Amino acid sequence: MNLDSFAPVGIFLTLGIVFVLVTLAIAKLIRPHRPSDAKLASYECGEQPIGTAWIQYNPRFYIFALLFVIFDVEVIFLFPWAVAYQSLGFFALIEMLIFIGILVIGLAWAWKKGVLKWA
Amino acid sequence: MELTPLFQWIDTQLISLVEWLGLPIWFAELLEMVLAAVAVLLMAFLIVLFLVWWERKLSGHFQQRLGPMRTGWHGWLQTIADGLKLFQKEDIIPTNVDRKVFFWAPVVCFASSYAAFAVIPWGEGVIPTDLNIGILYILSITTFVVISLLMAGWSSNNKYALLGGMRSAAQIVSYEVPLTLSVLGVIMMTQSLSMVAIVEAQESVFSWFIWRQPLGFAIYLVAAVAETNRAPFDIPEAEQELVAGFNIEYSGMKFAMFFLAEFLNLFLVSAIATTLFLGGWQGPFLPSWLWFILKTTFVIFVIIWFKWTYPRLRVDQLMEFCWKVLLPLAFLNLIISGFLFRG
Amino acid sequence: MNEATPSQYSEEFEVNMGPQHPSTHGVLRLMLRMNGENIVRATPYIGYLHRAIEKICENRTYAQCIPLLDRFEYVTSMASEEVFVLATERLAAVEVPERAEYLRVIMLEFNRIASHLIFLGTFSLDLGAITPFLYCLREREQIMDLFEMTSGQRLTYNYIRVGGVAYDIPEDFLPLARKFVDTFQHRIDDYEAILTQNPIFLARTKNVGIISKDIAVNYAASGPVLRASGVKWDLRRDDPYSIYDRFKFDIPTGTVGDTWDRYMVRVQEMRQSNEIVRQALDQLPQGDYKTKMKAVFKPPVGECYARIENARGEMGCHIISDGSTKPYRVKLRGGSFCHTQLIPAIAPGMMIADLVATFASLDVILPEVDR
Amino acid sequence: MADHDSILKLLTERFPGKVSALELTPAQTAVSVEAASIVELFTFLVESADLKMNYLSTITGIDRTDHIEIVYFVSSLEHKHMLTIKTKVDRIGGKIESIQHIIPAANWFEREVWELYGVDFVNHPDLRRFLLPDDWDQGNPMLRDWDGRDFIRMPEVQ
Amino acid sequence: MPTAYKLNPISGIKNLLIGLWVTLRHLFSKSITLQYPTERWEMPERSRGVVVLLSDKETGDLNCTACILCAKACPVGAIRIERHRGDDKRWKLDSFSIDNTICCYCGLCQEACNFDAIKLTPKYEFSSYDKASLIYDVNRLQDLGRDVDYVPTAKKAAPKPVAAAPAGDAATAVAPQAPAAEPTPTVAPMPEKPVEPKGEGE
């Protein structure tokens, strides 16, 4: 298989974007547009918001993102292994076990460190 | 009732058309691809129209109500009315938002969910493109949804939206890991990442991978529900906590795009579940595409059923469930499969 | 206001929850100071539904007050009528016929069930389970039918009057009420099957929003909130009014005072109320449903504080009579008022989802807070 | 468990001259207390083992046209008795010590009386607008002679 | 922070399945929905909706004697009556209006009335595009009351002089009760006409 089969992907992406833009454009012809100060204020349950929402956010999220990057990248490495697994035989299994073992140890360490707690 | 002859006919027609016009032959292929993309877009539309209606009807009957009844027979026109109405709704762009990001968030959201449809095998020979890394492609392209939700949450300059965006990012990103791991078990057996190959490996009912990968299927289903932000994992748009979550400031068509993408994603994860574990289009008597639709609809039914039964988890419990329960289970599943399905 | 707004570099931010928010059940406004998902401080702002019922009552005759009292605590209107009528009757030493007392108890307990159903529904809704909400309202509709056939209204009954009740029950009431009482216990089993032992529900409610015994008493919590904290205090037993001493019923209590306990206390209370109604229906005597009163009702000079056990705790009414046809002062006390006051005491450290669950478990009804 | 008479006796003996028993119709256990000794009285009520009255049902203000009467309803969950405490403050500029540090529940009750009757609760940490709109400028609406904008009295039927 | 609750996975999964079973059972049970514009409940007799003025069945005149007991009983001041003394020393009604937006449908006026003149009917459809039209005047009230069935009670007596009328205390007036009929709200599909409420009107 060659890169040709990826052409539809490009077409799909383009069409997806074009479709949204076209719909928004058509909607623009139909929809009313009557802005006012109150309407354009941020919604916060009927009150005027206090301060901006662009604040430094709790770094918990960052740690999960980091964990995700580690694990997901490692897991991607397993894909080629999985595809070729049946032809590689028993040795591949041991290799994989070691690999997963390292991952699991990493997870256990993160767990023990309390990183997996959100609060 | 198979669709392959139809495609072949279109193919020959296009080629003759291109030849008649004196254009190079790759132009016919291009046209064909565009046609396929448009067809899938229309199909996606039909799916969303159906799904929204179906979810409302089902939720109604789960609750001994009727659901939409008055727009068309048993409300079948309801979703169309909703869509047309959203066309006419004012599009509010609050003063404080980051206008560019605010604008592009729904575009990214819709386009990425839609692009994943490029490798869905609808039936025997009915697949826009049979990528050799099909499943990997889906897993990666749908990750863009996270970015769009983050974009929406951040750009809205609204605290609820921010919380919603952050929650959804953390959630989707986390559940991506067990989801990917649960898919690995199937790949080990098929030795291919191509969607078509995966389906072809499950010829009879008994060779469906759900029988050989029950744990993998369970993990996949749970992770998929979480990936689509649906109850019991719908914390990013938890109405009772965050009012409407990341799309709180969106109105009109932009909101509709998020709405559309949400249901497309729902269909997508169910379609993948069908492909990977339920034998895809395989099945007796009925045409293959019908089998595919039926199985996918069943998976969607189960997911909707979850939604209307369970309370929602709290955000930290959600994360802990992912990392402390689902992920170890996924590893376990992988190891078990490794032992069981050695070559 | 003495709260400084957080600076740009702080990780804390302030967010308004309410007045229009799906989980505030009305128009409460909670100002939350948050650090990420965690609440640093919660400040309730009330008064969005302040309607000056107490002021209006000063300018109405006793009979005219009752329809207004219906709007004081509209989820259990019967109770808000009863507490006012009870105070007035004590003030004027009015005898109430036997049958009227039974009818009142039936209505009050039905109303308690209806109120707890609203609680259960909105509570599960706030936890994200939508379906039990609709099941609860389905049963509530049947109670509303019974009320409507008796009093003529679904929500604001104007049924309990000084000296009895407004009307006798219609013929069909008894069989329908019996049928409801018989089927309802199975319905509760259904709700419990969906919620009580559901692991997600347990995770969301167990050890969440703990209100210790001390805090509960000090903040004058009452009703199910107080009982969930382990205090066995029920005015139906401890300060008996009407004819509650004639019925056998348990007072369910919790142990920890967490959200799950409050849920469980209310669910069991529904079963108990169901039993009380069953007993009352069986014992219902014949006779008058109201005493003949003088044309112009003027209680003697005096004052009386009457309190009853409402679905949301102690509901009190302090009436001061100056001997005229109109009360000199009517003070209303609702359980929700104190429960709202609890929030700043227990909210810090919670996550926003916990606050939603805890607040729902307090079952606050805003008119009772604001009056 | 203390009964009606013994509670009154206990209190009048403990606070001679400051607390006196009240006869109300219909009969309730009630005392009147000087505004100055309200904190003292509540401290005793909460701490006394015989009374243990730490459950505050409500605090009410009553406009008696020449003074404001403040009524406390306090009871004991343990002994199951209830006491009505009455005290008087001036109608304009009335002051009374806050009891919210003894019984936290008093916080909002006092705020309400402050807002609706204009009684100042000394040492109350948080006397802010509460039931009325934030920009309220029309005085204390529960006073009997109060009148304000947008306040329509019900017309008498002729 | 309180410690998290420890869950038992086996019973957890079991209870998750029980929950699914309950909802599934409801999925296949009959819905209880009343399809409102096409189906309606048969309202209980006592149901208190729109207030009407009743007319004498034979003569078609209003039963109202302008005694203003109802206006006095009204706790919210929704009833406005203007009247004058006629030549025969009896009160004559000049105008009678009920502000439906103020009315709280408590039924005290009906209880106060000694002449079967005012009644709360089980009708409930009275929304309007226009607030002013919700103040019903005497003609409107009479029209609405024409088709209302009622049992004349024996309480009808010569009108008392107003001065002696008790200051509206409804608790004293034992309301005449029509026999309670049809308390069970059963689905009564309207066979013939009003499938849709009329759009015009008020």
Added chain:
Amino acid sequence: MGIISKLPVYMENVPGGTIVTTSLEKVLNESRASSLWYLLFGTACCAIEMMCAGASRYDFDRFGMFFRASPRQADLMFVAGTISHKMAPRVKLLYEQMAEPRYVIAMGGCACSGGPFYYDSYAVLKGVDKIIPVDVFLPGCPPRPESLMEACIKVQQKVKKEKLQDWSSDRRG
């Protein structure tokens, strides 16, 4: 403002143009009428009846109505219950923040005119129409769920009568 309001003027001269515009108008109106998402907002007694109207027995969903918690996505606002002076600015803001086209039902006596709290109350706003435009007034204290549905049908009828030409005129001052 969308240029669609000018469409009837352009199409007048085209043969068959009026048919096109009227059918377009009909489709658009019907769609708006059958998809009135309401704002999840209630203050007092009426909110309970509003809940009941959404619940199984009456089921708003039959009309294609379901709730949105954010006013940005809502079309219809039930002012369900008493609006106090303190609440009034919030209601106004919520209304302002709804995306147009938007409709309002004043549900219950309190929202229409202050209801039972019209006299002798210092705190209650005497009619929500003083601060926001109201499409349908629904008296009742509280109105039955059926009444609410009838009011919704009234709104639907009003929506169905709207004309394309009028879209540009600012309906709401």
